[in-house]
Amino acid sequence: MGLTALPGQKVFLHGGDYNPDQWLDRPDILREDLRLMKLAGVNVVSLGIFAWANLEPREGEFTFEWMDQVIESLHANGQQVILATPSGAKPNWLALKYPQVRRCDAQGRREPQQLRHNHCMTSPVYREKVRIINTHLARRYGKNPALVLWHLSNEYSGECYCDLCKEAFRQWLRARYKTVAAMNQAWWAHFWSHTFGGFDEVDAIDPHVNGLALDWKRFTTDQTVDFMRAEIAPLREFSPQVPVTTNMMGTFEGLDYWRFAPALDVISWDSYPLWHSNRSDYEVASDTAFKHDLNRSLKRRPWLLMESTPSNVNWASISRPKKPGVHRLACLQAVAHGADAICYFQWRKGRGSAEKFHGAVVDHVGHEHTRVFGEVAAVGRELAAVKDILGSEVTAKAAVIFDWDNRWAINSSAGCRHSEKNYEATVQRHYHELFRRGVAAEVIESTCDLADYQLVIAPMLYMLKPGVAENLRRFVHDGGTLISTYMTGIANETDLVFTGGWPADGLMELFGVWAQEQDLLWDHQSQTLLAVPDNGLGLTGSYAARHYAEVIYTRGARVLATFEHEFYAGFPALTVNSFGRGKAYYTASRNDDRFHSDFIGGVLSDIKLHGPHGSALPLPDGISVQVRRQEGREFIFVMNFSEIRQEVSVADRPLRLEPWGCEILAVP
Numbered sequence: 195m196g197l198t199a200l201p202g203q204k205v206f207l208h209g210g211d212y213n214p215d216q217w218l219d220r221p222d223i224l225r226e227d228l229r230l231m232k233l234a235g236v237n238v239v240s241l242g243i244f245a246w247a248n249l250e251p252r253e254g255e256f257t258f259e260w261m262d263q264v265i266e267s268l269h270a271n272g273q274q275v276i277l278a279t280p281s282g283a284k285p286n287w288l289a290l291k292y293p294q295v296r297r298c299d300a301q302g303r304r305e306p307q308q309l310r311h312n313h314c315m316t317s318p319v320y321r322e323k324v325r326i327i328n329t330h331l332a333r334r335y336g337k338n339p340a341l342v343l344w345h346l347s348n349e350y351s352g353e354c355y356c357d358l359c360k361e362a363f364r365q366w367l368r369a370r371y372k373t374v375a376a377m378n379q380a381w382w383a384h385f386w387s388h389t390f391g392g393f394d395e396v397d398a399i400d401p402h403v404n405g406l407a408l409d410w411k412r413f414t415t416d417q418t419v420d421f422m423r424a425e426i427a428p429l430r431e432f433s434p435q436v437p438v439t440t441n442m443m444g445t446f447e448g449l450d451y452w453r454f455a456p457a458l459d460v461i462s463w464d465s466y467p468l469w470h471s472n473r474s475d476y477e478v479a480s481d482t483a484f485k486h487d488l489n490r491s492l493k494r495r496p497w498l499l500m501e502s503t504p505s506n507v508n509w510a511s512i513s514r515p516k517k518p519g520v521h522r523l524a525c526l527q528a529v530a531h532g533a534d535a536i537c538y539f540q541w542r543k544g545r546g547s548a549e550k551f552h553g554a555v556v557d558h559v560g561h562e563h564t565r566v567f568g569e570v571a572a573v574g575r576e577l578a579a580v581k582d583i584l585g586s587e588v589t590a591k592a593a594v595i596f597d598w599d600n601r602w603a604i605n606s607s608a609g610c611r612h613s614e615k616n617y618e619a620t621v622q623r624h625y626h627e628l629f630r631r632g633v634a635a636e637v638i639e640s641t642c643d644l645a646d647y648q649l650v651i652a653p654m655l656y657m658l659k660p661g662v663a664e665n666l667r668r669f670v671h672d673g674g675t676l677i678s679t680y681m682t683g684i685a686n687e688t689d690l691v692f693t694g695g696w697p698a699d700g701l702m703e704l705f706g707v708w709a710q711e712q713d714l715l716w717d718h719q720s721q722t723l724l725a726v727p728d729n730g731l732g733l734t735g736s737y738a739a740r741h742y743a744e745v746i747y748t749r750g751a752r753v754l755a756t757f758e759h760e761f762y763a764g765f766p767a768l769t770v771n772s773f774g775r776g777k778a779y780y781t782a783s784r785n786d787d788r789f790h791s792d793f794i795g796g797v798l799s800d801i802k803l804h805g806p807h808g809s810a811l812p813l814p815d816g817i818s819v820q821v822r823r824q825e826g827r828e829f830i831f832v833m834n835f836s837e838i839r840q841e842v843s844v845a846d847r848p849l850r851l852e853p854w855g856c857e858i859l860a861v862p
């Protein structure tokens with residue numbers, strides 16, 4: 195058995211968020227839950243996520259008896275427990291007696307007690323109260339045989355502008371810059387007379403001082419990780435053998451998850467794709483795959499799907515229930531991308547409050563005779579049946595760079611284009627070409643080691659943090675293939691623009707181009723690319739470009755396509771440069787789908803990087819193929835994200851896939 199998400203894991207975990215604390219007056223329901231869990235093949239539940247008010251109803255008064263009972267019954271019934279620390283929602287007594295635990299907005303106004311996920315990460319009072327309850331939980335349950343994992347809080351998020359947070363930010367800045375002169379310089383703070391006379395003058399988080407706004411985001415991540423580490427401390431003390439995770443939110447903008455990974459033993463995330471919406475289900479599947487791959491890449495090992503809905507969500511303006519078969523398909527997709535657990539929000543629908551209409555395994559009707567329950571139970575049986583897949587890994591020779599600092603810097607910079615900057619979508623658009631060809635990918639940040647890859651795609655890598663340019667140069671020099679786009683190599687890690695020409699920091703030599711000007715097109719305007727004959731990638735005819743077109747001059751690169759219009763007609767639109775043993779491509783514009791397909795397909799063909807169907811050609815629309823490997827065996831997942839029956843041949847086996855079907859081939 196290879197590496198599993200949890201140490202010594204023997205079966206795929208299948209279960210979800212369980213809130214018995216909402217049903218303590220209904221022992222009949224709690225008993226019924228146990229029966230239904232067995233029927234649904236549920237072997238794990240996440241407990242106590244929002245149960246603080248029931249665990250400590252008054253300050254210092256603890257009531258764990260109900261939790262003891264629930265855990266004991268679950269264990270006897272065959273369910274393991276993922277136990278949460280309850281910091282995600284604070285009890286009323288705490289928020290009212292200690293107002294400083296509530297967040298302040300950017301204007302310094304303190305929130306009333308409401309909602310959840312809105313405590314101050316800095317507040318010593320909150321940290322102390324969390325330490326106390328976590329210590330109680332760890333002491334009481336840390337050695338409980340049912341406990342397999344700690345679930346830290348819930349979906350950490352948000353920022354607080356209270357005086358304590360601002361002072362912590364100033365300390366963070368002191369540690370980072372040492373002198374205020376260095377900080378002023380790093381932020382270009384002399385602009386608009388924002389020069390700081392001392393660290394204590396840093397007060398409002400002015401978005402116009404881009405470096406400041408960027409550092410605030412980094413601080414918010416660091417402060418959240420610091421809070422999380424404080425949560426972990428008592429758990430480690432009383433249960434060092436139990437791993438810890440926190441449920442993350444995919445590509446959530448507000449926190450850089452790469453900073454979380456080192457503090458966690460296992461990565462888990464909550465995936466809520468909106469199926470059957472205004473985008474094709476294939477696109478939704480591709481975006482979901484991207485996020486799964488990001489989560490796997492954070493530790494380069496199997497991960498846990500901590501939440502997903504068995505049918506619909508309640509927070510989207512419209513969310514359709516998953517059509518028959520889609521639930522199984524979505525679950526197996528997660529497994530294909532490295533998940534060792536499939537868990538749901540939520541086990542049972544509550545009767546009131548905000549989530550009463552959110553999908554659940556057990557509906558308000560209360561029994562097992564529903565379509566959704568049936569599909570969940572079938573997934574439970576199937577996960578038990580495919581347990582050989584557990585411990586297998588996903589290996590990838592391609593990587594796509596998706597970097598939070600870069601994203602924040604692009605999104606907060608005025609200029610370029612204000613609207614439709616679309617960094618995230620651009621990265622996903624590039625990833626999609628790998629996805630639709632069954633080429634496994636990792637989704638990494640710009641500072642990751644690139645040695646294991648044949649192909650790295652780095653769209654819009656505007657920011658070059660220290661070492662990144664050198665990292666890319668080394669990668670290509672050693673034989674790698676790099677694809678980049680417009681908006682590459684423009685600013686350093688504090689968002690100071692490089693002087694001396696872009697792409698900067700040695701990348702001009704790597705790509706063999708100088709990007710002299712940016713043309714930013716209105717939505718109704720477009721540019722055209724013309725493929726140069728014998729370009730070696732199979733590009734033909736013309737392609738449309740929108741939004742971004744750069745006027746680039748070659749410095750040794752070969753031109754593969756040119757622009758047709760404007761004052762830069764005839765200028766290069768796509769170039770390739772040989773550097774050491776590898777090649778670096780520069781795409782000067784944001785291009786149409788046919789371009790992405792021809793170009794990335796051509797590059798994959800050139801470097802002979804194929805999916806399991808043995809070619810760089812795209813799979814039929816709707817089909818995704820992913821592989822998990824273990825000791826010479828391959829488990830090939832062939833998935834049909836479409837409403838039509840499809841035929842496809844993979845690993846020399848012709849397959850017929852039903853609408854929303856998924857086949858798993860074991861080879862040999």
Ligand code: GAL
Binds near residue numbers: 507552
């Ligand atoms: C998640 C959250 C859950 C539940 C769910 C509904 O973001 O962690 O507690 O609210 O959304 O989709």
